[in-house]
Amino acid sequence: MQYRQKPRREQIRIITRSSFFLLFIFAPFLDIFRLDLTLGHFIIFGQPWTLGLESFQQGQGDAASAAITLITHAFLPVMIFIIIAAVIIWKMGRVYCGWLCPHFSVVEIFNDMMLKYLNRVTLWEKASKKTKGLLPWLLILFSCALMAFVWAFSLLSYLLPPSELIPDLLNWQLGAGATRFLVVATTLFTIDFFFTRHLFCKFGCAVGLFQSLIWMANSKAMVVSFDKPRAYLCQYCDRECDRACPMRLHTRSIKRAKFTCTQCGQCLNTCDQVQHENPGGRVINWVTKEKAQEVDRNAPAFEKSRLKNHC
Numbered sequence: 001m002q003y004r005q006k007p008r009r010e011q012i013r014i015i016t017r018s019s020f021f022l023l024f025i026f027a028p029f030l031d032i033f034r035l036d037l038t039l040g041h042f043i044i045f046g047q048p049w050t051l052g053l054e055s056f057q058q059g060q061g062d063a064a065s066a067a068i069t070l071i072t073h074a075f076l077p078v079m080i081f082i083i084i085a086a087v088i089i090w091k092m093g094r095v096y097c098g099w100l101c102p103h104f105s106v107v108e109i110f111n112d113m114m115l116k117y118l119n120r121v122t123l124w125e126k127a128s129k130k131t132k133g134l135l136p137w138l139l140i141l142f143s144c145a146l147m148a149f150v151w152a153f154s155l156l157s158y159l160l161p162p163s164e165l166i167p168d169l170l171n172w173q174l175g176a177g178a179t180r181f182l183v184v185a186t187t188l189f190t191i192d193f194f195f196t197r198h199l200f201c202k203f204g205c206a207v208g209l210f211q212s213l214i215w216m217a218n219s220k221a222m223v224v225s226f227d228k229p230r231a232y233l234c235q236y237c238d239r240e241c242d243r244a245c246p247m248r249l250h251t252r253s254i255k256r257a258k259f260t261c262t263q264c265g266q267c268l269n270t271c272d273q274v275q276h277e278n279p280g281g282r283v284i285n286w287v288t289k290e291k292a293q294e295v296d297r298n299a300p301a302f303e304k305s306r307l308k309n310h311c
Contacts, residue, residue, distance in 0.1 A: 010269050016099050024102040028157040037159050086214060092222045093215035097208055098264030107197045107246050113140055148189030152182050198247055202260045212259050225287040225295050226252040233283050237274050244270035251284060254296040
């Protein structure tokens with residue numbers, strides 16, 4: 001398949017995904033957001049953020065004032081955030097995963113690396129051709145371990161002052177607790193990135209599961225739909241849309257078979273490339289409202305049969 005320039009949609013997604021990944025890594029170092037365990041409160045944009053109960057804890061003020069402060073400082077902001085997020089998810093699905101999530105960025109990075117060096121996207125798939133030598137395997141494993149250490153150290157910097165962590169790390173003077181955290185977290189992330197990264201997104205991520213459940217409850221939410229009358233255009237395509245999916249989903253199947261779809265649009269990009277010579281364009285598209293409700297009814301018979309045989 002001849003690849004063309006990435007569509008504008010994908011260019012925007014790469015920018016949002018990469019920007020949020022950098023924000024995740026550097027937020028604590030720039031004091032944008034972190035929980036400082038040594039101080040006992042959050043730091044947000046360089047300013048301390050507490051529940052505002054210091055006076056009550058010191059015996060000043062009454063319980064009613066403390067309750068109002070707790071509601072305005074914690075309950076309301078959290079509820080507003082949850083409501084806004086839930087509305088977006090209700091309409092668009094797991095867009096956070098596909099367009100922002102730092103872990104999903106890692107999934108796509110190592111998917112591409114494994115495809116390039118190991119001729120497969122995950123270790124659980126059959127390689128298109130045999131990998132020669134041990135070097136490609138060591139390169140991928142080292143890259144996973146390096147990324148895992150970056151993640152572990154970044155997470156640690158959300159809890160302890162980064163200005164103290166960096167000198168301690170460079171001078172090999174990290175405390176026992178911080179050292180144990182780095183070793184355990186780096187090991188777990190290495191296993192995740194090398195073996196189970198997309199499986200974690202499917203079955204282990206509470207944030208992802210929360211989004212999927214809300215999305216599935218809305219039959220009119222945005223979903224990838226297959227243009228069944230034009231199915232004949234797929235006869236010379238070796239399921240490239242499915243191969244492009246980072247979550248290893250069957251793109252043209254019914255909605256419940258795409259429970260963990262991240263709305264990343266990789267399947268759409270690939271279909272654009274495959275069908276670029278056809279005047280009608282790609283045969284899969286994002287749809288909403290009434291057209292979204294037709295996805296299950298219009299799924300190809302062979303996809304429904306496949307799902308039935310595997311449920």
